[in-house]
Amino acid sequence: MAGKERATRELMLEAAETLLRERGLAGAGIQQVIARSGAPIGSLYHFFPGGKTQLVAEALRINSGKAGALFRSVLSDTSASLPDRVRRFFRTASSGFDRMGADKGCAIGSVALDLDARHEALRVVCQEAFDAWTASIADELPWSDAATRRGFAEMLIAGLEGAFILGRARRSGEPFITVGEWLALMLERRPPHARVRAGARSPRRRQRRSNRRR
Numbered sequence: 001m002a003g004k005e006r007a008t009r010e011l012m013l014e015a016a017e018t019l020l021r022e023r024g025l026a027g028a029g030i031q032q033v034i035a036r037s038g039a040p041i042g043s044l045y046h047f048f049p050g051g052k053t054q055l056v057a058e059a060l061r062i063n064s065g066k067a068g069a070l071f072r073s074v075l076s077d078t079s080a081s082l083p084d085r086v087r088r089f090f091r092t093a094s095s096g097f098d099r100m101g102a103d104k105g106c107a108i109g110s111v112a113l114d115l116d117a118r119h120e121a122l123r124v125v126c127q128e129a130f131d132a133w134t135a136s137i138a139d140e141l142p143w144s145d146a147a148t149r150r151g152f153a154e155m156l157i158a159g160l161e162g163a164f165i166l167g168r169a170r171r172s173g174e175p176f177i178t179v180g181e182w183l184a185l186m187l188e189r190r191p192p193h194a195r196v197r198a199g200a201r202s203p204r205r206r207q208r209r210s211n212r213r214r
Contacts, residue, residue, distance in 0.1 A: 008039050008040075008047070012034075012044065012048075016033050017059040017062055017107055019036060021104040028056065030051075053119075060107055060122070063107040064108060067106070067108070071136045083184035086156070087180045087181065090177060090179055091177060093173070093176045094163075097164070103168060105168055108126050109164060111126055133157055135153075137156055163178075
């Protein structure tokens with residue numbers, strides 16, 4: 001692919017990624033991508049013969065790779081304690097969110113909320129992204145039990161996605177800092193040998209079952 005063609009293709013992917021962050025899947029139509037990128041009107045199917053699905057899937061993988069690189073760069077820095085690394089990650093996310101106008105979500109999360117039965121291929125892309133992030137985070141956690149590491153990693157991702165929603169509603173990156181502080185506090189209070197049992201019942205639920213037996 002010639003340099004000019006490669007540059008046009010990259011502009012279209014960048015435009016699609018930005019639109020997905022701003023408007024979700026429904027707001028990242030072909031016409032919007034063409035208008036945002038400035039690409040020739042007939043170029044989309046030249047570069048993306050699979051149409052919008054191919055374009056969105058590639059843009060999501062780019063977004064996923066950026067987020068994964070941020071996870072690794074912050075959480076693998078062993079010069080700081082793990083709680084401090086988590087704080088730093090969310091503070092970095094907060095700063096980036098505010099710097100970009102406090103109006104953009106996570107492309108993966110935004111698309112996941114828009115999915116329906118017609119979008120199975122994109123659902124798989126979103127699932128793969130979340131699974132890859134979970135694995136990257138879990139690798140940096142101190143506990144020997146794999147289920148515990150994965151559970152905390154998923155909670156961190158859920159906190160991140162929730163911070164995007166609250167942050168957009170409030171037009172502020174403050175929710176990222178709040179989530180990061182609470183997750184760091186949990187890490188500081190959790191012993192390194194702790195485990196989470198899959199399917200464990202809460203004490204209240206166990207008490208209700210006991211009362212029914214009586």
